[in-house]
Each structure stands twice: as C-alpha cells, then as structure tokens.
Amino acid sequence: MYVVAGTLIVIAVASPISGLLVFPIAGLIIFGAYTLQKNLTASEEEEIESTDAKELEEMKSPESINDLLHVDAIEFEFGYGLIPIADKNQGGDLLDRVIMIRRQCAMELGIVVPVIRIRDNIQLQPNEYVIKIKGNRVARGEIMLDHFLALSPGVDDDRIEGVETVDPAFGMPALWINEGMKEEAELSGYAIIDPPSVVSTHLTEVIKRHAHELIGRQEVKSLIDNIKNDSPTVVEELIPNLMTIGEIQKVLMKLLKEKVSIRNMLIILETLADYATQTKDIDLLTEYVRQALSRQITLQYSVENQALKVITAGASLEKKLSDSVHRTEQGSYLSIDPETSQTIFQKVSEQVSQLQQSGIQPVLLTSPAIRMYMRQFIERFAPELPVLSYNELEPDIEIQSVGVINIS
Secondary structure, three states: OHHHHHHHHHHHHHOOOOHHHHHHHHHHHHHHHHHHHHHHHHHHHHHHHHHHHHHHHHHHOHHHHHHHHOOOOEEEEEOHHHHHHHOHHHOOOHHHHHHHHHHHHHHHHOOOOOOEEEEEOOOOOOOEEEEEEOOEEEEEEEOOOOOEEEEOOOOOOOOOOOEEEEOOOOOOEEEEEOHHHHHHHHHOOOEEEOHHHHHHHHHHHHHHHOHHHHOOHHHHHHHHHHHHHHOHHHHHHHOOOOOOHHHHHHHHHHHHHOOOOOOOHHHHHHHHHHHOOOOOOHHHHHHHHHHHOHHHHHHHHOOOOOOEEEEEEOHHHHHHHHHOEEEEOOEEEEOOOHHHHHHHHHHHHHHHHHHHHOOOOOOEEEOOOOHHHHHHHHOOOOOOOOEEEHHHOOOOOOEEEEEEEOOO
C-alpha cells in the first residue's frame, strides 16, 4: 500500500493529472497502510508475549524437569562438519543405516536395541563424533568426509599416500586417502571404506561391546512375553516360582558380555528351569546355559572344514586357579597373589600375540570347572579373548592346540 501511494504521488507530480484529485487518495492509502502496520505489530507483540508466558509456565511445570532427567540409552553426537551424513536433503543415509544396525543386532545378539538418539553438538570438533551409552561417552572417532579410509592388507605400499589414522571400530592403523588415490589403493590390496560405513561399523561394534548394558528388566520382560505367547509352560514353571525377572536379567547380561547371542530364549529359559531347582548361583546357572548353547557357540568360533585352533590351560594353571577359588554365602570369587597374576598375564599375552601375528583368532580352552574363574581373571587385561570350556564345544568338532599355558 505504501508503494501504491508513492506511485500515485509520482504520477500527480510528473503528469498533467490534477494533484487535488490524487493527493487525497494517496493520503487515504498511506493512512490505511499505517493503521494495518500498527495492528500487525501489536498482534505480533501479543503473540510473542503469549509464547514467552507459555514457555515460562512449561519451564516451571514438573513435566519439564522430568524431561531433563531422562537419559537416552544410546546417543550419537557429531560436529557440524558431519551434518551431511545425517541430513537426507544432502544425501546422508545415516538414519537408514541405524535401522539396519538395529535389525542386525536383533539377528546376531537377540536383543532389541533401543532407539538411537542422533544429534549435532557444536562443542565437538567439526569432523568429530562421540557415542554415548546411558549418558556416558564410551567411544569417539574422527572422519574426513571427502576421503576414504584405507585399511592395510598387512604389507604397506609406499606409493599409497594419505593422512595416517586409526580405524575407530577395531583400532587398526589406516590411511585417509583422496578419491584420486582410491583405485591404486584397491589394486594394492587395501580395503577401502567410505566415511558413512566407517561410522556405522563403529556404532555397530560399540553396541555389540556394550549390549549387556542395554538389556534391563523391562527389555527382559518383553523377551519373555514373546516366548510366553508360544511356550507358556516353561515361563509359568520358571517365573516367579524359581527365578525372578532380575535374576534372569543377570544371566542374560553375563551371556551378552561374552558375546553369546540370547536369541534362542526358549533354550535359555528351559535350561534355567532345569537347574534353578538345584542352585541359585547366577554364575553357575550361566555356565549351564552356555553348555546348553554348545552348538551355537561352536558355530560362532569354528570355521567350516577347518580345525578350531585353541590355547589350552595346562594342568598346573588349572590347579592353581582351582585352589584360589573362595566360596562364600554371596558366591564364589577368585583370589590370586600378585606374583602369580603377573606370571599368568605374561604367559597368556605371549601366546595371544603369537597367534594374532599368524592371523589366527585366539581362543582359550579350559575345563568346565574353572572356565568362569579363568574368564573373571582374563577380562581384566584381555576382555576380547574368548574363554570356552570343553563342554561348550560339539563332540564332532576338530580341535587343534597351538599353545599351552602352564605356570611353575
């Protein structure tokens, strides 16, 4: 309206049209524009005041405080430089990858991974990201969006140039190379990974490593309810007469901590129903469940048509561990003097290092009586080393001992 009034005034001045006719019309239009503008401004101010008052009331309400107390099970935070991998408008597919990660973990581990909260964080470096479990940071990484991660085949090629780094998922030395170097690196045997795949692989490994922290009583109840729909008898026999939800949760946590899938919940519950009448020791019940899952554990660590290469615990080591077990009303625990602990640590480290240098995934094999105590000791310095007992392997699998751990 201001533009129209200004145009009329220009016409009155620059043309033969009488100003006595045009100026009053232009004045009315200017007055109308001013009145509308004033009303709109007042309306906007009232709306802002109303919004501010509403937000203030919401901040004072108990519900607002309760929202601040909520902690997400899994959080993925990233710097502003990594926004393109999460923004669909920029071609990012991180949200789709997260859906696939949750499906993969359900298939492999048998758990329903909670919703993963994804958000940007301006306090992080532009190319940095962190992964949090229940509010605490458990992993971090840094990626270069316009590069590719090249993992060495074992023998480095001096012609391949890039920024030295470490693979965030597995801790292996790697290089960030540009697209021009990609083809040559592939011909040299390097494994080439794009940045979104680096992030999704790291997130998957973190979830697997901390799966035992993600399964609470509510999640266990949901898993049991699914079994109850098809096999109500075993659930009614076990709960609550023999075990509580919390006790079953502890067994499942111990299995997941050692990367044993709990997908076959029916076998787990039936085994607990069989042995819960004999003992209430959670560690012992877990061992019975592991033995019932022997076929699954065997397939997890064996390679088809190949012997399972293992490090065996010698007689002297097993006797020392067995003699060091102390049993109390609260359960059993291992108590070893520092000198013996150091000796065992050195022996195990030497054997594991030799196998890893040969490209063999080490597995420590012990008798069923001391497996859980050996695991308690090993996890302090080698949490990724699988510790199995003879009863957890199928009779038809070929076992090849490539090392024996004894202590004097």
